[in-house]
Every structure is written in C-alpha cells, then in structure tokens.
Amino acid sequence: MNTLSIDRLSLVYPKGTRALDCISLHIENGMFGLLGPNGAGKSSLMKILATLQQPTDGRVLYNGTNIVRDSAGIKKKLGFLPQDFGVYPRVSAYNLLQHLAILKGVCDAQERKRQICGLLEKVNLTSFKNKDVYTFSGGMKQRFGVAQALLGRPEILIVDEPTAGLDPEERNRFNALLSDISEEMIVILSTHLVEDVRNLCSQVAIIDKGRLIGSGKPSEMISALKGKVWTKKIDKKLLSEYEHNYPVISCRYIERALHITTFGNRPPEGFSPVKPTLEHVYFRALKEPHTL
Ligand SMILES: Nc1ncnc2c1ncn2[C@@H]1O[C@H](COP(=O)(O)OP(=O)(O)O)[C@@H](O)[C@H]1O
Ligand SMILES: [Mg+2]
Structure with missing residues (x-):
C-alpha cells in the first residue's frame, strides 16, 4: 500500500x-x-x-x-494533469506522446510503443492517434492529458x-x-x-x-448530518431576515420558488427535514469551518 x-x-x-x-x-x-x-x-x-x-x-x-x-x-x-494544460503544438496525439515519453525517460523504443498504444486504448483515443491534438474537443484533450500523465507508469x-x-x-x-x-x-x-x-x-x-x-469518507460525513438539515420555501424578500436568524447553508430556486436550507439539532419554525447530501456537508463546512 x-x-x-x-x-x-x-x-x-x-x-x-x-x-x-x-x-x-x-x-x-x-x-x-x-x-x-x-x-x-x-x-x-x-x-x-x-x-x-x-x-x-x-x-x-x-x-x-x-x-x-x-x-x-x-x-x-508521479503523473500530473495541471489545471491550465491548454496549448498544444500542431502535432498528432501519437507523436506528442512519443515526445513526452522520451522526456519522461521511457528510453526503450519497444516499451514506449507498448505504453503509448496501451494508453491511447485506455483513454479511448486510438482511432484519433494520427489527428493533431489541438483539433480535439475539450473532453478529448483532457483524456489525452491523462494519457500523457500516465506515461512512465506512475x-x-x-x-x-x-x-x-x-x-x-x-x-x-x-x-x-x-x-x-x-x-x-x-x-x-x-x-x-x-x-x-x-x-x-x-x-x-x-x-x-x-x-x-x-x-473523511463522504458517506460518514453525510451520516453525521442526519436529522440536522432543514428546508423551507420562503418569500425571497425575507431572505436577508432568515440569513440573519439562521445559518443558511444554501438557497435554491425550484420552479421559481426560493427554498433555503439550514442546519441545527432542532427544526426552526415552519422548516421540514431533508435528507443530508455531500453538498450540505460542503456548504456547512464553508459556513462554519471546523478547522482541522
Ligand atoms: N503564483 C502565485 N502568486 C501569488 N499568488 C498566487 C499564485 N497562485 C495562486 N495564488 C493565490 O493563492 C490563493 C490560492 O490559489 P489556488 O491555489 O490557485 O486556488 P484554487 O486552485 O483552489 O482556485 C489565491 O488567493 C490565489 O490568488
Ligand atoms: Mg486551481
């Protein structure tokens, strides 16, 4: 491990x-x-x-x-796919992987070929291997990004x-x-x-x-909020009043009506219980950070 x-x-x-x-x-x-x-x-x-x-x-x-x-x-x-991996030269997917594999130290030509073909297959780009990477769609570019990150078997x-x-x-x-x-x-x-x-x-x-x-584990973090998340449909004019009185963790329009969500051991007046989700865990953490 x-x-x-x-x-x-x-x-x-x-x-x-x-x-x-x-x-x-x-x-x-x-x-x-x-x-x-x-x-x-x-x-x-x-x-x-x-x-x-x-x-x-x-x-x-x-x-x-x-x-x-x-x-x-x-x-x-280690293989890394950075957030801003954007600019590709006018070169085919196969040739670019070939170039990057050499930079990564995959020196043996047979092994390099094996890795590149295996990775193109894995990221589902085999049929595009001779196309220039800069013409790829966003999803194809990101899958290509994973293939380059996995060169050298990290x-x-x-x-x-x-x-x-x-x-x-x-x-x-x-x-x-x-x-x-x-x-x-x-x-x-x-x-x-x-x-x-x-x-x-x-x-x-x-x-x-x-x-x-x-x-932690998402499922355990969600369980810890069981029986503590409450929601109510409110008039949007009253939002700031509610935000003043309760820890509002999310506001969402459902069919043009504003629904707010809050948490606490007991339901505030007029609120009903909702099943907690990871989104509730996240917004609650942002609202009331339990710095670890
Ligand atoms: N190269 C940098 N020089 C100075 N400040 C930076 C640099 N990169 C990021 N920051 C600042 O560090 C903080 C964290 O940024 P970043 O790590 O990019 O966050 P995230 O990826 O979560 O959006 C931000 O306040 C950002 O403005
Ligand atoms: Mg970032």
Whole structure:
C-alpha cells in the first residue's frame, strides 16, 4: 500500500498570500477528492505534490521519503494533469506522446510503443492517434492529458479540476476513466464540483482559504448530518431576515420558488427535514469551518 502523508504544509507566495495554512492529510490508494471553492488553494497544493512548487513550511512524505528533498525520485512516480494544460503544438496525439515519453525517460523504443498504444486504448483515443491534438474537443484533450500523465507508469496521478469546461457527456466519460484508473493507484482529484467527489471519491478533504475545514469518507460525513438539515420555501424578500436568524447553508430556486436550507439539532419554525447530501456537508463546512 502506497501512502502520501502531508504534514503541516504551508505556502506563502512572495507578495504575502497565504495559499496554504498548516494542512495535514493522509492519502492512500483509491481516489482522493480535494474539494474547495476558487482560490481555496487546491492548485497550490497540487503543484507542491507535483514538486513544481516548494512549500514555505511543513513536509510531504511519499512512502516515508520527503518529496522536496528527493524531487527527482518522486517525479518518476508521479503523473500530473495541471489545471491550465491548454496549448498544444500542431502535432498528432501519437507523436506528442512519443515526445513526452522520451522526456519522461521511457528510453526503450519497444516499451514506449507498448505504453503509448496501451494508453491511447485506455483513454479511448486510438482511432484519433494520427489527428493533431489541438483539433480535439475539450473532453478529448483532457483524456489525452491523462494519457500523457500516465506515461512512465506512475504510482500517483494528480488531476487538477479536469472536468471544468466539459459538457455533461464528456464529464461522465472522463469521470469513468478516472474511476477505472483509481483501482490501481492513488488518484488525487481537485474540484469545486461536489457531485464529482460524491460519485468518485472514497475520501475527501474540504479546503477553503488555505485551510482544511473538513475531511473523511463522504458517506460518514453525510451520516453525521442526519436529522440536522432543514428546508423551507420562503418569500425571497425575507431572505436577508432568515440569513440573519439562521445559518443558511444554501438557497435554491425550484420552479421559481426560493427554498433555503439550514442546519441545527432542532427544526426552526415552519422548516421540514431533508435528507443530508455531500453538498450540505460542503456548504456547512464553508459556513462554519471546523478547522482541522
Ligand atoms: N503564483 C502565485 N502568486 C501569488 N499568488 C498566487 C499564485 N497562485 C495562486 N495564488 C493565490 O493563492 C490563493 C490560492 O490559489 P489556488 O491555489 O490557485 O486556488 P484554487 O486552485 O483552489 O482556485 C489565491 O488567493 C490565489 O490568488
Ligand atoms: Mg486551481
């Protein structure tokens, strides 16, 4: 069993932004979700894990080895699909993988061919292998991104907001691919989409403003809110009054009527119970961070 252990990790950017503030996490095989709104620090954390950024404080151990001290060693074991992996040259999928495989140190030509063909098959791009990558759709580009990340047979795959901008069908197909891959290795997925975490991840960490504000198994985090989530259809003019009186964790229009959700051990006047979801867990954590 491979383990990635993040220990009191902090990152302060040169102009003083504290992007990560004393984050500790323990990650094992399977899919790990890193959930947080924009600016939470997800990409900063992933760049440190990919050894592209040095932390200000704290350390990360992979199977006991400090990844900052041995960044060359960890790079070989790691595949990374960055958030802004956008610009592709005018070159075919096969040739680009060939080029990237050489950069990754897959020196043996037979082995390189075997890996590239296997990966194109895995990400369902075999029939497009001679097409230029820049002509691919968003979903195809992201699947190509996974193929390049898996060159060199890494043990950890890090994917940063991979489904942003994909249409629902592409997103489903991409998520199925990740789910398949996570049976064999550690996959760390960052996203602001609660639904992706719910569908895919066996463990989740919720971060906001650089801090860890919740973590655990999604199903257990949801169970902990059982009998504590309440909803009511209200007149939208009264929203600020409700927000003043109750911890409102979400507001949603259903057929043009405003429904608000709150939590607490007892239902407030006129509210009815709702089955908790991971979205409730997430919005509650953002509202009342239990800094860990
Ligand atoms: N290279 C950088 N230099 C300075 N500040 C940065 C840099 N990258 C990110 N930040 C800041 O760090 C915080 C976390 O950003 P980021 O890690 O990109 O969050 P996320 O990926 O969750 O949206 C934000 O306040 C962002 O503006
Ligand atoms: Mg990001």
